[in-house]
Amino acid sequence: MHARIYKPAKTATQSxxxxxxxxxLEYAQGERREIDxxxxxxxxxxxxxxxxxxxxxxxxxxxxxxxxxxxxxxxxPKVRKHNIRPGGYGDNFATNRRGAWTH
Numbered sequence: 001m002h003a004r005i006y007k008p009a010k011t012a013t014q015s016x017x018x019x020x021x022x023x024x025l026e027y028a029q030g031e032r033r034e035i036d037x038x039x040x041x042x043x044x045x046x047x048x049x050x051x052x053x054x055x056x057x058x059x060x061x062x063x064x065x066x067x068x069x070x071x072x073x074x075x076x077p078k079v080r081k082h083n084i085r086p087g088g089y090g091d092n093f094a095t096n097r098r099g100a101w102t103h
Contacts, residue, residue: 001048001070002027002028002073003026004025005061006024006026024052024061025055025061026053027049029046031046
């Protein structure tokens with residue numbers, strides 16, 4: 001059984017960083033998906049592909065994988081550069097702004 005351990009990235013549609021601190025162990029798909037002839041949905045009898053386990057640290061996820069005989073691949077997260085502006089978002093609408101506001 002194969003799995004990958006990773007730290008999820010920030011969602012593109014939100015500016016918050018919720019659910020990005022934990023490490024996730026996600027099982028790889030074990031068998032091919034098949035198309036249901038009546039509805040056209042895809043599905044498989046492999047329920048492990050639906051499982052995502054969250055851990056507080058990478059070491060805890062690796063220990064779980066080793067204890068349960070799972071071959072896990074670790075994907076290290078890319079370091080995110082913080083964008084900190086001196087005035088912040090509110091500075092866009094300040095009344096003491098010098099110069100014209102442009103896009």
